[in-house]
Each structure stands twice: as structure tokens, then as C-alpha cells.
Amino acid sequence: MITFANAKINIGLQVLDRRPDGYHNLETVFYPVKLFDILEIVPSSSLKLEVSGIGIPNNDEDNLCIRAYRALAVDFDLEPVCIYLHKQIPIGAGLGGGSADAAFLIKLLSRYFRLNLSIEQMESYASALGADCSFFIRNKPVFATGIGDVFTEISIDLSAYKLVLVKPPIHVSTGEAYGSVRSSRESKNLRERITLPVEQWKEHLFNDFETGIFHRYPEIRGIKSMLYERGAIYAAMSGSGSTVYGLFREELDLKELKAWCEVYWMDGGERRSS
Numbered sequence: 001m002i003t004f005a006n007a008k009i010n011i012g013l014q015v016l017d018r019r020p021d022g023y024h025n026l027e028t029v030f031y032p033v034k035l036f037d038i039l040e041i042v043p044s045s046s047l048k049l050e051v052s053g054i055g056i057p058n059n060d061e062d063n064l065c066i067r068a069y070r071a072l073a074v075d076f077d078l079e080p081v082c083i084y085l086h087k088q089i090p091i092g093a094g095l096g097g098g099s100a101d102a103a104f105l106i107k108l109l110s111r112y113f114r115l116n117l118s119i120e121q122m123e124s125y126a127s128a129l130g131a132d133c134s135f136f137i138r139n140k141p142v143f144a145t146g147i148g149d150v151f152t153e154i155s156i157d158l159s160a161y162k163l164v165l166v167k168p169p170i171h172v173s174t175g176e177a178y179g180s181v182r183s184s185r186e187s188k189n190l191r192e193r194i195t196l197p198v199e200q201w202k203e204h205l206f207n208d209f210e211t212g213i214f215h216r217y218p219e220i221r222g223i224k225s226m227l228y229e230r231g232a233i234y235a236a237m238s239g240s241g242s243t244v245y246g247l248f249r250e251e252l253d254l255k256e257l258k259a260w261c262e263v264y265w266m267d268g269g270e271r272r273s274s
């Protein structure tokens with residue numbers, strides 16, 4: 001049985017306060033995008049993970065796919081499976097690839113073993129694996145609060161735009177990014193500002209991680225500037241970086257960026273998969 005685990009971008013991200021458990025409350029919009037990993041499960045004599053495509057720099061036991069299987073195996077008697085993961089979403093990129101794999105595997109295991117898990121049950125397993133993991137269970141554009149795990153559905157239509165993701169060869173760890181972030185000085189009304197026309201987002205929607213990450217890696221700021229120079233209607237870093245995305249009217253040949261970054265073009269229309 002096979003599924004496609006898509007990435008996300010953050011549109012606006014405000015870090016509010018640090019909680020006693022070390023996590024931060026935030027406001028952001030999660031938006032699913034059409035760049036995806038491929039996951040397949042087949043029967044096996046023991047639990048195994050076979051990764052192809054982009055290499056993942058940690059051992060199998062730490063992989064979020066194995067952790068997702070083990071989380072379900074605590075409550076259900078699961079036969080062993082071999083999980084094939086073809087990795088296409090860049091890692092440490094602010095695109096949520098690891099969280100997407102875990103959430104989509106939970107959905108796949110529920111179908112494969114006929115566990116009949118409800119959306120809420122799957123969200124609960126997912127949120128124990130990562131703050132933004134449960135977003136990928138419903139996988140629809142949402143305004144997110146809490147630690148990125150409390151959702152209100154919103155309607156955003158970017159289907160008139162071409163979306164480009166530019167991933168430089170820089171790995172940003174999420175923990176490191178939160179360690180150096182300054183709390184937001186913006187007012188807490190991202191949910192209203194996201195309803196402004198996309199042409200006005202440049203003046204109104206900000207990612208609080210940009211200041212610290214751009215200071216540390218000026219080349220990421222350079223990517224954002226270049227996207228605006230080339231006519232982007234809106235450009236921003238996604239999550240904790242290092243990917244910068246841009247919304248354009250037409251697809252362009254971003255030769256200067258392609259020389260050193262991975263560049264992915266897609267329609268801005270969200271991926272409608274469950």
C-alpha cells in the first residue's frame with residue numbers, strides 16, 4: 001500500500017512566548033504544497049525501513065516513520081512491515097518533511113491494518129511525535145496556534161500563482177532556530193492579515209525566524225531579495241528555514257539560484273490528499 005506525503009510552507013509565523021516546557025507558542029498559517037515523499041508498506045518478517053532518494057542523517061530507530069509505527073504498536077497488535085521511503089522533500093528545510101512522513105504513515109497504517117482510527121485519534125498520535133506533525137493528518141490550509149498544534153481551517157486560494165521553493169545547501173535545525181528567535185513584536189492578528197490580497201502580504205506578513213537566520217546565513221536573505229528582484233509577489237522563508245519560497249504570476253528560469261540551490265516550481269493550488 002502506497003501514499004504520498006507532501007510538504008508544507010508557513011505563511012507568516014509569529015513566535016509569541018516561551019512556555020515552561022521549553023516550547024514556544026506561535027501563530028502561523030500552514031499551507032500544503034505539491035512536493036512529496038513516497039511511502040509504501042509491504043509485509044515483512046521484521047520491522048524495516050528502506051530509504052532511497054535524499055539520504056537522512058540519523059539511524060533508523062530515530063526515523064519518524066519507525067517512531068510512528070512504534071507509537072501505534074503500543075496500542076495495537078501490528079504485524080511487522082517493511083517501510084519503503086523515497087525521500088524527495090529536502091531535510092532541515094522548514095518544509096516539515098519528517099513530520100509529513102510520520103503523519104502520512106499513521107494514516108497508511110490505519111488503512112493497511114484496518115484500525116479505523118478517527119481523525120482525532122490520528123492527530124493525537126501525530127502530535128506526540130512533533131509539534132507540527134498533526135497538521136498533516138487533515139492536510140488542509142489552517143491558521144495554527146498553541147505550539148503549532150491547534151488548528152482553525154481557513155480558505156486561501158493560491159491557484160492563480162506559480163510557487164517556487166528555493167532550498168540552499170544549508171541545514172537549519174528547528175531547535176537551534178527556536179533557541180535564537182526573538183519573540184514577535186507584531187500584533188497577534190495574523191488570522192486577519194492573511195485575508196489581505198496576496199499583493200499586500202509583503203508589507204503585512206512576516207516570519208520571526210528570518211531575523212536570526214538571515215543574520216547567521218546572509219545568503220538566505222540574498223535568496224529572498226533575488227526572488228523579489230525577479231518579480232515575486234510575495235517571498236518568505238518557510239518555518240525555521242532554510243527554504244525560501246516565492247509566489248509568481250509566471251514560472252521563470254532562476255539560473256543564478258539553480259547554480260547552487262535546489263529549485264522546485266509548482267502550482268500554488270494546494271495538494272488535496274487526505
Ligand SMILES: C[C@@](CO)(OP(=O)(O)O)[C@H](O)COP(=O)(O)OP(=O)(O)OC[C@H]1O[C@@H](n2ccc(N)nc2=O)[C@H](O)[C@@H]1O
Pocket residue numbers: 010022023024025026028093094095096097099129130131132133146147148174175178238239240241
Ligand atoms: C518551526 C516549525 C514551524 O512550522 O516548523 P519547521 O520549520 O521546523 O518545519 C515548527 O514549529 C516546528 O515543529 P516540529 O518540527 O514538529 O518541532 P518538534 O520536532 O516538536 O520540536 C523540535 C524543537 O523545536 C522547539 N520548538 C518546536 C515547536 C514549538 N512550537 N516551539 C519550540 O520551541 C523545541 O526546542 C523542540 O525541542
Ligand SMILES: Nc1ncnc2c1ncn2[C@@H]1O[C@H](COP(=O)(O)OP(=O)(O)O)[C@@H](O)[C@H]1O
Pocket residue numbers: 056057058062063064065090091092093094095096097098099101102172174240241
Ligand atoms: N522521515 C524523516 N524525514 C526527514 N527527516 C527525518 C525523518 N525522520 C527523522 N528525521 C530527522 O528530523 C530532522 C528534521 O527534519 P525535517 O522534518 O526534514 O526538517 P524541518 O523540521 O526543517 O522541516 C532531521 O534532522 C532528520 O534527521
